[in-house]
Amino acid sequence: MEKLSNLARIVTDRRVKESPLFDFAAKKSTNKDLKLIRILEEAPDSTQLQLTKALYGKSSATSNTSFRKLKSRVQQKLLNHLYFLEQSDPRHLVSRRYELQCIGLYHQVTILYGEGEYMLAEQLLRKCLRQALEGEFTEYAVLATRLLGKLYVDLRQPARYRAASKQLQQLQQLMALEDEAGQIYWSSKMAQAHTVRARRALLNDLPGYLAQLQQLHEKARSYTTFNYLYLIQLTLLEFTGNYEEIIKITTATEKLWAKGKINRRRFDSRFNNYMTVYAYLHNKQAAIGLSLSEDYLKDFHPSSGNWFFFMENYVLLALHAGQYSQAQHLLEMAHKNPYFRKQRAAARQRWDLYKAYIYFLQPENSPLTLRHFNQFVQTVPDYSRDKQGYNVAILILQYLNFLRRQDVENLLARLESLRKYEQRHLRESATLRSQLFFRLLVLTVKENFDPESCEKKGRPLLHRLHEAPQPGEAYAEIEIIPYEALWGITLDILRANVTENKAAEQARRARVA
Known part of the structure; x- marks a missing residue:
C-alpha cells in the first residue's frame, strides 16, 4: 500500500484548485463553459458575435473581453480531455491505442520521477518498456530505457544500470536504421504531394529507394522498416499502373497478418482494404471493388479522414460500375457526415467535382435547377498546376454540358481549348486515353453533331x-466516368438533341400551318 499511499499524497497535495475537466453529465448546468460547448454542438458555424450575444445578452467591450477569456479556458479544458478519448473502437487506427498507452505511461513516469517516487516510477517504466517492445515502438522504448538508466543511477543499482545501458545502445542502433528508412519514405511522400512533374521525377527514383529500404529492413528486421518498404512497393506499383500486382501483394500480406507474422498491434488491415478496392477501381474491375467496398466501409469510423478517402473510391467504383443512383446515395452520405467540413479544401473540391458529374448524369435527381447547375459546372476549380489530373475531368464535363445545352458558341470556343490543351499537356504516351477521348469529343463538332456519323x-x-x-498514378490521371462509358453518354446526348430538335421543328411547322 506504500506506493498507493505515496501516489495519493502527491495527487492531493499538488492538485489544481479548479477542475481541469468538464462534467459532461451535468446537462442542466448554467455554467458558461458548458453552455458554450452545447451551442457549438448545435450550431458549429456560429460566429464569435453570435456566441457572445447568446452567452452575455449583448456585444460590448466588457462581454467581448469575457468571451475571449471563456474561449481560452474552454479550449484548454477540451485539450485536457484528449487524454481520455475512447481508443478501443476497432474502426480507428489499431496502433494508436497502443502508442497512446506508451505515451500515457511515460508521461506518468516522468511526473513520478520528478516527485522522487522511484519505486512506482520503475514499475510503470518497465510496463511502458514492455508495451513499447511488444508494439515495436522503438522511439518510446528508447525513451523508457534511457530513463530507466537514470533511475538506476539514482537508486545506485550498477548491475541494472549496465543492463539498461546495453539495451539502450541496441535500441538506438535500431532507431537509427528506422529513422533512415523514414527519411527515405517521407521524402518520397512529399514528392507525391507536389506537382505532376515532381511525381514523374519520383517515378525514376523509386526503384533506388526500394533497394535502399530493402537493405535497411534486412538489417533492422523491425515492423517500422517493413512498413516503409511495403508502402514504397505499393507506391511504385501505383505509379507504374500495375494494379493487378497490388491486389496480389495486399492479399498475400493480409494472409501473413492473419497468421500473426506481422505485428498485430501495428499493421492496419483497413489500409490493405483501401488499397485493394483502389486497385480494383483502376484495374477496370469495378463490380468486384464495389462489392468489397460495401463490406469494408463498416471498418472505418465516420470521424476519421480515412472514412472520406475510402468513400471517394466507393463513389468512383459506383460510377465506374454504372450504378449512378448508388453513387448519388453515397455522395449524400458523405455530405451528411458531420465531419465533412474538417477535410482539407482540396478534398472538398474533389467532392464538388463528383457531385457535378453525378448531377450531370442524373439531372432529374439533382437538387439544383438547370441554371444553377450550369453556374456550378463553370465554377468547379482547377486542381493541378501541371494542367492534368482532375483538370482533364473538369474540361470534359464542361464540354459535355455545353453539348447537352446545344450552346454552339461556347462549344466551339471549348473545342479550340481542347485542341490547345491536348497539344500542350497531353503529349506523352501515358496520357493516351485522355488524348483519344479528346479526339472523340472533337469528332462531335466535325460531324456536325450527327450521332450516327460520330x-x-x-x-x-x-x-x-x-x-x-490505364495510366499510373505518377501521371495524376483520373476518370470520374470511364471514357468508354462517357463516349456512350456523349452519343446519347447527341441522339436526345436530334430528337428534341425534330420535335421543336414539327411544333414550329404546326404553328405555321
Missing part, C-alpha cells in the same frame, strides 16, 4: 481506347 467514325478511336492501358 458513332461510325469514332469506332477506330473507341477501339484504341479499349486497348489503351
